[in-house]
Amino acid sequence: MDISLALKNPGQSYPFETTVEVEPMIVLDDPVRFDSVCLKGTYTGAGESVRIEASLEADVESRCALCLEPVKTHVEATVDVSFYKTPDPEDADAYPLDGYRIDIQPMVEEALVLELPMRFLCSEDCKGICHICGANRNIAPCTCQEGGERQNPFSALRELLTEDEEV
Numbered sequence: 001m002d003i004s005l006a007l008k009n010p011g012q013s014y015p016f017e018t019t020v021e022v023e024p025m026i027v028l029d030d031p032v033r034f035d036s037v038c039l040k041g042t043y044t045g046a047g048e049s050v051r052i053e054a055s056l057e058a059d060v061e062s063r064c065a066l067c068l069e070p071v072k073t074h075v076e077a078t079v080d081v082s083f084y085k086t087p088d089p090e091d092a093d094a095y096p097l098d099g100y101r102i103d104i105q106p107m108v109e110e111a112l113v114l115e116l117p118m119r120f121l122c123s124e125d126c127k128g129i130c131h132i133c134g135a136n137r138n139i140a141p142c143t144c145q146e147g148g149e150r151q152n153p154f155s156a157l158r159e160l161l162t163e164d165e166e167v
């Protein structure tokens with residue numbers, strides 16, 4: 001991104017709007033794919049640095065942590081970071097300023113990853129994959145766990161009721 005205006009006119013904020021393409025990545029063992037990231041905000045020069053204040057959003061696709069089916073969600077984040085002509089190597093949040101250009105890609109990726117959900121779920125009550133037969137139990141309920149560990153009080157109750165009927 002060209003920020004030469006901010007270098008010429010320190011203290012002045014310039015609005016900008018752009019899109020960034022982010023490569024698919026692996027986050028905590030899950031493949032995560034972003035569509036174009038929309039970035040909107042201002043950049044302001046301060047002599048030796050340029051500050052970016054922006055909000056960004058993107059649609060994200062990953063897989064359900066329980067059944068492994070694709071899941072889509074929307075992620076929003078805000079950034080407030082500075083790019084320096086001579087970044088402090090000790091400061092991980094100080095990005096480099098290359099002439100009159102900045103590379104906003106690393107900043108965008110870091111902001112997005114921080115906003116990802118702890119785990120993706122296709123729905124709140126996803127039944128997941130059966131560890132015994134491998135079936136996706138949202139599609140085809142299997143009977144592997146009957147009599148085994150009880151998933152919830154209702155399934156235990158249901159078993160009691162069917163037993164009563166048989167008597």
Ligand SMILES: [Zn+2]
Pocket residue numbers: 064065066067068069121122123126127128
């Ligand atoms: Zn699921």
Ligand SMILES: [Zn+2]
Pocket residue numbers: 130131132133134135142143144145
């Ligand atoms: Zn099963």
